[in-house]
Amino acid sequence: MILNLAVFLCTLTAMEGIGYLAHRYIMHGWGWFLHRSHHEPHLGALETNDVYLLALALIALALVALGRAGHAPLQWVGAGVAAFGVIYVIVHDGIVHRHWPFRPRPRNRYLKRLYRAHMLHHALKGRDNNVSFGFLYAPPLRRLKQQLRARQRG
Ligand SMILES: [Zn+2]
Ligand SMILES: [Zn+2]
Structure with missing residues (x-):
């Protein structure tokens, strides 16, 4: 059980x-x-x-199916992938972009930082030279803003 939990958490982090x-x-x-x-x-x-x-959901399902078919820890890898997807949808679609009918607000410091960091990602419109590609971890905003200014100049 401990091993499964470790596999799950490592996958989520990875x-x-x-x-x-x-x-x-x-x-x-x-x-x-x-x-x-x-x-x-x-x-x-x-x-x-x-x-x-x-695509993420299909990968998670395939991993869980493989795990259940005898390749033991893979279902926990699949669970980690699925958990990332669920957290991503809640944080990115729900809290950051507010695509839902009800609009949860970023209240704590962690969520506020993710929100601002992702807004910097959307500050540049194009495909190239963007900043802040992470989803659930954001580097310090100061550093992201420096990168953003450097990209805008470049
Ligand atoms: Zn976005
Ligand atoms: Zn993007």
């Missing part, structure tokens, strides 16, 4: 790193045609960018 890399190099790279919808004025509850969320 997913922030994987998410950062995917956002920076895939979503703002060759996958921009899907992610672009997220950087344009918002029309409804769904956007093309949600394809990434769907």
